[in-house]
Structures are given as C-alpha cells and as structure tokens.
Amino acid sequence: MRELSILSGKGGTGKTSVAAAFAALAHRPVLVDLDVDAANLALLVEGEPLERHETMGGQEAVIDPAVCVACGACEPACAFRAIETDASGLARVVESLCEGCGVCAHVCPAGAVRLDPCAIGRWWRASTPLGPLFHAELAAGGENSGLLVAEVRGAAQAAVRAGAGDLLLADGPPGIGCPALSALTGTTLAVLVTEPTPSGRHDLGRIIDLCAHFHRPAAVILNKADLNPALSAEIEAFCHERGHPVVGRLPFTPEAMTAVVEGRSLLSVTDQGMDQAVRSAWTAVEALLATLPES
Amino acid sequence: MIIAVASGKGGTGKTTVAAGLARVWPRPVVAVDFDVEAPNLDLFLNATMTREIQATLPVPRIDPALCTGCGACRDACAFNALAMVGPVPMLFPELCHACGGCLLRCPTGALVEDQRLLGEVLEGRTPRGGRVFAGRLRIGEAHAPPLMRKVRVALRASLAQEPADVLIDAPPGASCPALEAVRDADLVVLVTEPTPFGLHDLRLAWGAMKGLGRRMAVVINRAGFDDQGVRTFCAEAGLPVLAALPFDRDVAEAYARGRTLDEVGPEHAGRLRALAQAITALATPSGETAHA
Secondary structure, eight states: OEEEEEEOSSTTSSHHHHHHHHHHHSSSEEEEEOOTTSOOHHHHSOOEEEEEEEEEEEEEEEEOTTTOOOOOOHHHHOTTOOEEEOTTOOEEEOGGGOOOOOHHHHHOSSOOEEEEEEEEEEEEEEEETTEEEEEEEEOTTOOOHHHHHHHHHHHHHHHHHTTSOSEEEEEOOSSSSHHHHHHHTTOSEEEEEEOSSHHHHHHHHHHHHHHHHTTOOEEEEETTGGGSHHHHHHHHHHHHHHTOOEEEEOOOOHHHHHHHHTTOOGGGOOGGGHHHHHHHHHHHHHHHHHHSOOO | OEEEEEOSSTTSSHHHHHHHHHHHOSSOEEEEEOOTTSOOHHHHTTOEEEEEEEEEEEEEEEOTTTOOOOOHHHHHOTTOOEEEETTEEEEOGGGOOOOOHHHHHOTTSOEEEEEEEEEEEEEEEOTTOOEEEEEEEOTTOOOOHHHHHHHHHHHHHHHHHSOOEEEEEOOSSSSHHHHHHHTTOSEEEEEEOSSHHHHHHHHHHHHHHGGGTOEEEEEEEEETBOOHHHHHHHHHHTOOEEEEEEOOHHHHHHHHTTOOGGGTOHHHHHHHHHHHHHHHHHHSOTTOOOOO
C-alpha cells in the first residue's frame, strides 16, 4: 500500500487545499483527514456519511462532592494541575485538563474519586465523488488526539487494503507533537507544505527533522512562493541540502482564499497559473511515489 | 493580566496578532510563545534568546535489584507505559505521562525517578528590552504540555521579580496543548478568518475551551470576505468581536519579511492599539481600573 501524508509544521500553509486538489488528480484515492483537532477536508470534499464510530479510550476522574472530605490530598498529587478546590476545600476535577492517570483516586482517603471511561471522539466513513473519506472529531476535552489519529488512519488503511482505492491520501495535522507523530510513522511519502515566511521556513526545518528522525522520505511544496522570492530561494537551497525535492511552487493569490470560501478546489483557480502549478506538483509527487517501496 | 491569543485552525494569524499587540501594548508586557511544537513569536519580535535551559520530565527507572516483579506498577499505569517482560517491568518512555502513579504504588521502592528530555525553555529580550519566553519541543517528543508547564514556571519566576502583563501566543487546535496554553488567561482572544475552515475550527476551539471558564473574544483576521457566518456564530455564542483586520498583499508580504502589523502602516498600527484597548478593558476584572 502507498500512503501520501501532507504535513507542514506551521499551520495554515495550505495543507487541506493541496490535499483536496490532489484528491481530484489521484487515481482511486482513499482520503483521510488526520487533523482531528480541526478537520476541514470534509468541508472541501463533501460527501454522504455512511458510518459513524465512537472511539472510547482512557478515563477521567470524577470527585463525588458528597464523599469528599476536603482533606486536600489530591490537589498537590495531580501532576497535571487538573484539580481545583473551592472555598470550603471540596475538590473538583477540571475535565479538560485531566489525563486520567488515577493518582487522585489512589491518594484519596475517602474513596471519593471515581474513574469514568471517556470518549476520545468520533470518526466517520463517508462516500464522496473523489473516493471514500475518513474523518474524525475530537471530543471536547481534547485528550488523546494521537489515539484518535491512529484509529481513523487505521480504518482508512484497512479500506485501501480491502481494495477501496489505490492510494491513501492523508491531510495531516500541524505541529510536530503527538498527532503529527501518529500521522507520520510508517507513511510512504510526506509532502511538506510551506511558505516563504520566517515562521514557514523555521517550522519546515522542524518537520524535516521529524521526518529524518522517523526515516520517512519527504518532498516539499512552496506555497505563496512569490510573496518573498529571496526567502523562497533560501528554502529551496535548504531543501536541496537536506536532500528533499521541491516538487511544487504555488503562487500567492487572494483567489485561493475565495475558492475556499466558495468550497472550490485550487484546480478551479486560474489566477497566476495556480491550476497549472498544482497539476505540475501532483505529476512530480506521483512520479516520486512510484519510485518508493510500498509500506 | 494574562491574555492568550489562540485559534482552532492554524495559520489564522495568532502570531501576527500576538506580536503586533506586544509591540503596541500600553503597559509593561511579557510575550510568551506556548506553541512549543512550532515556536515563531521570537522571529517576529526580533528577540534575542539569551538563556536556554533543558527541560526534563521525571519518568521511572527500574532498579532490578529491588524489584520483586509484583506488577503493581504495570497495573497502576493508565497509559500502558509499563509492561511485564518476564519477571521485570519494562518502561516505554514515550508513552509515559509522568503522573508519578507507579512510584506511589511500588511496594519495594524499586522505581526511582529518571529524567526524559522534553526540549528547551528559552528566555530572551526584544531590542526594546521586552521579555520573551518560549519553549522548543525536542524532535520526536510527543507531549507538549509538560514543556509548556516548565515555560510557565520560568515565566512566573520572572513575573515575581518584575510584574507585567502577559501575552500568550498559543498553539493551534482544540486538544491538550491549546487548552494548557489558555488555562490561566483572563481573556482568550480567538483569531479566526472568514472562511468555512475558520468558522468550523473557531466553533471547535470555543467548544473545547468553554469548559475552562475563561472569558473569550474573537478577532477576525483577513477580513474583507463575507464574514456574516462568523459574526452570526459569535453573536449566538456571546463572543464579542473585538477587531476585523483587513487582508491584502501588503500585509502578507510584510509578514513574509518578518515585519509586524504595526510596521505595515499607521492605519494597521491604529487598529492594533484599539484592539489592545478593547482587550485590556474586557480583561480587567470589574472593580479594578486598567491604568493607561
């Protein structure tokens, strides 16, 4: 199976716009949105939801105020500062900060702490004109996003193995932490979308280091390349030095944002030659993918 | 006063707003970059980061001479970071959340504290002398919040010496790093853009953060497109819209050259100053008056 993962380090460089355009150009793709914090691919590639799954995992502490003896033992024991006490000393768990370790339950002399299983989030399988789409939404509270990434990615990989498509095309999360790690491990090729800004340049270096750490091949797309030609040249030289091909150079155009507002793909944007630039990037990515061993 | 600049979607302009506000803030202010996965605030404030301290997380190490192989530590670990391999436990350090639960449960004291490198806590100053704090997550480290807590410790020590307002540049998203960044804020400023992505992710971030009980408000960046959807949502959610910052090529080019919004032109600087005023007014607890 071949898997293409679109990542960036810095957010908002154009991952989802590139992913949606590539989805229209790829041969029989299975699509998956691995940015479970803020999944947007389904807004550009609309479809019919076919299945919905709840993902449970981990636990969270709940303190029964009727049993709490206000001894104050749990608050300092919590490594996540997730326990607050009120004026009378009664303890309360801040749900969104609790990581479910259970230390409070262990130190509570009164047995006031209960550990409830919690919902990590939910994910959907949808049918779209471009192929099957898997996407997820993290439960409010936001714990364990890496686990939800692994689950929705696993479901999409299983679909490719079952013959639902020829390529897994993943729209990844920003950053280099747990969701990005979960999205990157074992992928065939990472496509890193960056922009010629000081932050785009800096964060590209971070995500390239992460790809090297996991021995993953990576290619780069420079979005808004004409915004700062000098910095674009510097980024190209840096990629060359690190051995990562720059497979696409997309222009800056406000029409790209208009397309997002209207739910259209970058392939519908002709201003500054955007459509041709995206097609040529895809051709290069496809050629590169063909040279890489299946994962 | 602690102000956190956050967003659901990445790239909506958190750093643009945070750096711009830091430059026009009417009172002494410390800028804090809590996006430890992709820290960029220092680049736009031209800060020189002069101190770099390695931050570590206490994780267990097993002393095989004392371990009786009872398995209490494995049973205690909610994150499956400990497994019994034959008679002894084995630690998978990347899964460890450093809750300390295993150390509390080991009956023979066979678990001792070891350290895992999280990354670095960075401290520096802008050319005008403003303090800047940041964190830089180690490549391969999965958990951002523990490093953010280390940055906060350094920040608090500095504030104790020399009090100031705090402006936080938060990481994107709606999961633990974003929530950790805003947890102490007097006001969370959510930066969005008038696109379906911006609105969708604003709704998610607001939904995740409202459980923290922080006051929240919205800044619409890249205004100029139809923003009725965002404004309708804000009205329904009771979120005041504090500013609409226009989108044009000049702004994008200035950002690409590392300039802050106030440097683009006087009208942009004026909008930032008005935003700073609106924020301080909203974040000041009633009964206190913001000194100008």
